[in-house]
Amino acid sequence: MRHLIIILLLSITSIVYSQENTLEPKLENIAWISGTWHGNAFGGQTEEIWSKPSGGSMMATYKLINDGKVIFYEIEVIREIENSLVLQLKHFGPDLKGWETKDRTVDFPLKYITENKVVFEGMSFEKISDTEMNVLVDINEKDKVETVKFNYHKKENTKPIKQLIEVNHTEESPTIDGAANEDIWKKAKWHSIDQLWIGSAFSKDDFQGKYKLAWTEEALYLLAEIKDDKLRDVYKDPLKSWWDEDCLEIFVDEDNSGGGHQYNHNAFAYHVDLEGNVVDVNHTKEGKLYNSHVTSARQTNGNTTVWEVKILLYDDAYIDDMQNKPVKLEANKNVGFALAYCDNDNSKHRENFIGSVFVEGADKDRGWIDANIFGTLVLKAKDN
Numbered sequence: 001m002r003h004l005i006i007i008l009l010l011s012i013t014s015i016v017y018s019q020e021n022t023l024e025p026k027l028e029n030i031a032w033i034s035g036t037w038h039g040n041a042f043g044g045q046t047e048e049i050w051s052k053p054s055g056g057s058m059m060a061t062y063k064l065i066n067d068g069k070v071i072f073y074e075i076e077v078i079r080e081i082e083n084s085l086v087l088q089l090k091h092f093g094p095d096l097k098g099w100e101t102k103d104r105t106v107d108f109p110l111k112y113i114t115e116n117k118v119v120f121e122g123m124s125f126e127k128i129s130d131t132e133m134n135v136l137v138d139i140n141e142k143d144k145v146e147t148v149k150f151n152y153h154k155k156e157n158t159k160p161i162k163q164l165i166e167v168n169h170t171e172e173s174p175t176i177d178g179a180a181n182e183d184i185w186k187k188a189k190w191h192s193i194d195q196l197w198i199g200s201a202f203s204k205d206d207f208q209g210k211y212k213l214a215w216t217e218e219a220l221y222l223l224a225e226i227k228d229d230k231l232r233d234v235y236k237d238p239l240k241s242w243w244d245e246d247c248l249e250i251f252v253d254e255d256n257s258g259g260g261h262q263y264n265h266n267a268f269a270y271h272v273d274l275e276g277n278v279v280d281v282n283h284t285k286e287g288k289l290y291n292s293h294v295t296s297a298r299q300t301n302g303n304t305t306v307w308e309v310k311i312l313l314y315d316d317a318y319i320d321d322m323q324n325k326p327v328k329l330e331a332n333k334n335v336g337f338a339l340a341y342c343d344n345d346n347s348k349h350r351e352n353f354i355g356s357v358f359v360e361g362a363d364k365d366r367g368w369i370d371a372n373i374f375g376t377l378v379l380k381a382k383d384n
Helices: 002-021 027-033 183-187
Strands: 035-041 044-050 057-066 069-081 084-092 106-113 117-120 123-129 132-141 144-154 164-169 195-198 207-215 220-228 247-253 268-273 278-281 287-289 294-301 304-311 334-343 352-355 375-379
Touching (some): 027 057, 027 123, 044 144, 084 117, 207 334, 207 352, 220 247, 220 334, 247 304, 268 294
Parallel strands (some): 164 207, 164 375
Antiparallel strands (some): 035 044, 035 144, 044 057, 057 069, 106 117, 117 123, 132 144, 195 352, 207 220, 220 304, 247 268, 247 334, 278 287, 334 352, 334 375
């Protein structure tokens, strides 16, 4: 009888303990999943990027890389539904052709949440530390269920904070016309474009550059004044040797996380040509137009060109040729940023590449590869 009482007491204690540590099915209780995670599975490398909760959901992209090639992608969401949560995903091949039919998703209803666990039917997340978690997935194969464990480590922000620039908020969005007659431009401070990244030393007669910045919840705004004695616009195809034409190059890292972005969207390197076309290199290792990301207008008087630019910011979950929403900007947000100008007067290849930030070492043309060289913008709160 005594042993039975002890067993009953232990069972009751266990139930009470479990109840006390079971959390409500709310996204705020699983926000620790957000971030960029890397690991190994299926003989390759995996990357899973989860957004923070917003709009009643969290979104993720996943890819498996083996021998340097993408094997497949996933798009995942965790969304609030009927006072609970559900994880839904769809698979895509390396060519972005879907595995599931158009209206079908693979669904994992929520079972329970604790402080360090999120358990769905067939998938669970286990927090090991702030920078490590396990994801366990039940995989059905030949009428057998195998649980596969993905051990992930979160990418930490190791980017050094340098060239810290405070950017003023504006209630009135500037009109993108190159006139720059809004009050925000009169108040904003000029910053220099004077660091030689490629080419020989230049004179003030050949080139001078400076810029201003402003922001709204919708976008980052740029005003650049470039003094260039000769503008070159030879290629009619915007995807042909775009870096050898006169153009602005705008480097943006939405979360200021730094790191590589040569063939991914951890950051963007937007080349804005004289016609307003916007080019960056994507995962195909080829140039792609991103005209919907950046809107520009310019006015030239003599050897001085004024560029007015609106830049939408996208996070590193961006997927080409899919529907992506720009990030809503907010006060005190840090953004990685640099600005450069490709200057070519008469040559087949650009003669000079002049940037806004000092880059250490002999190879200074690293902005299109390494977001660690970017400066840092701090979006200032609205003036009261």
